[in-house]
Amino acid sequence: MPLTQRSSWLDADLDSFRDLAHSFCQKELAPNQERWSAAKQVDRELWLKAGEVGLLCLSIPEEYGGGGGTFAHEAVLLDEQARAGDDAWGHVVHSGIVAHYVSSCGTEDQKRRWLPKLASGELVGAIAMTEPGTGSDLQNVKTKAIRDGDHYVINGAKTFITNGHQAELVVVVAKTDPGEAAKGVSLLVLETEGAEGFRRGRVLDKIGMHGQDTSELFFDDVRVPAENLLGEVEGQGFVQLMRQLPQERLLIAVSAVSAMEIALEQTVRYTKERSAFGREIFKFQNTRFKLAECATEVAVAKAFLDQCVERHLKGDLDVTGAAMVKWWTTDRLSRVADECLQLFGGYGYMSEYPISRAWTSARVQRIFGGTNEIMKEIISRSL
Numbered sequence: 001m002p003l004t005q006r007s008s009w010l011d012a013d014l015d016s017f018r019d020l021a022h023s024f025c026q027k028e029l030a031p032n033q034e035r036w037s038a039a040k041q042v043d044r045e046l047w048l049k050a051g052e053v054g055l056l057c058l059s060i061p062e063e064y065g066g067g068g069g070t071f072a073h074e075a076v077l078l079d080e081q082a083r084a085g086d087d088a089w090g091h092v093v094h095s096g097i098v099a100h101y102v103s104s105c106g107t108e109d110q111k112r113r114w115l116p117k118l119a120s121g122e123l124v125g126a127i128a129m130t131e132p133g134t135g136s137d138l139q140n141v142k143t144k145a146i147r148d149g150d151h152y153v154i155n156g157a158k159t160f161i162t163n164g165h166q167a168e169l170v171v172v173v174a175k176t177d178p179g180e181a182a183k184g185v186s187l188l189v190l191e192t193e194g195a196e197g198f199r200r201g202r203v204l205d206k207i208g209m210h211g212q213d214t215s216e217l218f219f220d221d222v223r224v225p226a227e228n229l230l231g232e233v234e235g236q237g238f239v240q241l242m243r244q245l246p247q248e249r250l251l252i253a254v255s256a257v258s259a260m261e262i263a264l265e266q267t268v269r270y271t272k273e274r275s276a277f278g279r280e281i282f283k284f285q286n287t288r289f290k291l292a293e294c295a296t297e298v299a300v301a302k303a304f305l306d307q308c309v310e311r312h313l314k315g316d317l318d319v320t321g322a323a324m325v326k327w328w329t330t331d332r333l334s335r336v337a338d339e340c341l342q343l344f345g346g347y348g349y350m351s352e353y354p355i356s357r358a359w360t361s362a363r364v365q366r367i368f369g370g371t372n373e374i375m376k377e378i379i380s381r382s383l
């Protein structure tokens with residue numbers, strides 16, 4: 001019997017899509033984990049393989065090369081990725097975030113230029129908001145994009161950028177009017193191939209997600225054609241970010257709940273296999289009570305997540321709801337992953353045990369996509 005309920009928004013179409021996602025993730029992601037961790041990135045060909053079977057840009061309309069699906073398809077793929085034990089492949093940023101910036105904020109020309117290549121995997125996408133000196137306080141980004149004839153000239157530095165080492169299409173958050181706060185922010189799309197003055201820093205060393213190419217990016221008088229301004233109107237960047245961030249946060253919540261379910265399943269299994277003092281570890285009252293607490297946390301988190309996914313599918317998940325589900329599920333994930341790791345004893349601390357990776361991957365979810373403190377700040381504004 002499954003330890004958790006089936007999501008209310010799943011249907012037969014999504015079940016058959018899951019078969020495709022499952023076989024791809026088991027074949028292409030699961031066996032490569034150690035190699036990608038050592039390389040600090042996935043294989044570039046992975047993107048092309050995923051594009052070929054139609055797993056990129058699932059919720060982008062077919063006329064732009066996407067899958068023509070919905071957020072539910074993205075969620076199923078994310079769940080299958082987690083079940084394959086992978087935290088390296090940055091398809092969420094590529095398909096769930098970058099492609100949606102282009103799709104929702106781009107002009108018709110921009111959509112036709114970039115979406116088909118994102119869907120095929122010819123281009124890998126990244127979103128560059130965070131800077132060495134500015135993370136949460138996005139209105140204060142220091143990177144500038146100043147108009148010069150029919151180009152913008154970008155100067156600045158970004159850090160912690162997912163897909164940063166491989167990205168060929170980077171949505172850069174920059175000030176087109178440095179004298180303004182939010183109203184001065186615009187989104188510039190940089191095609192990195194041949195871009196003079198664009199430089200990638202090292203792939204950063206992290207405590208987890210070792211196979212993900214989180215990188216620094218540097219811009220030194222990088223000239224970007226004016227037609228690469230997303231939406232072609234200056235000063236819209238902050239509004240565009242605010243419109244897209246709920247989906248980004250919901251995607252984080254989806255992966256948090258999947259990770260919780262998987263940690264629980266693995267720990268129930270392990271505690272029934274391992275013995276101490278002549279009996280299964282599962283039989284100690286402490287173990288059963290801890291797992292009962294975790295199962296409850298997972299059930300509550302999943303019910304709330306499903307409600308938010310349904311709202312998003314109907315187009316009415318607001319900024320507050322997305323902030324709630326992001327902080328709540330990632331906070332619970334940290335607790336569940338920690339309790340589960342404890343029940344593995346010393347083995348829980350060994351990197352060959354998936355629970356140790358679940359624990360390190362869990363930690364960052366309270367930080368990225370807007371920290372959980374910022375989520376509470378957002379929620380409090382609605383009170």
Ligand SMILES: Cc1cc2nc3c(=O)[nH]c(=O)nc-3n(C[C@H](O)[C@H](O)[C@H](O)COP(=O)(O)OP(=O)(O)OC[C@H]3O[C@@H](n4cnc5c(N)ncnc54)[C@H](O)[C@@H]3O)c2cc1C
Pocket residue numbers: 093127128129130133134135136137159160161162163206209214364367368369370371372373374377
């Ligand atoms: C693995 C990884 C991947 C990432 N991927 C990307 C990516 O693809 N693109 C991208 O742009 N960024 C990415 N980030 C960056 C991430 O979004 C930022 O780290 C995050 O937004 C926090 O910014 P910061 O690190 O500058 O922390 P700061 O903003 O300096 O915050 C430090 C602390 O102060 C708290 N704080 C700040 N302001 C307030 C406030 N008003 N009230 C209360 N507390 C506050 C924060 O909650 C935090 O605890 C990634 C980060 C990591 C670790």
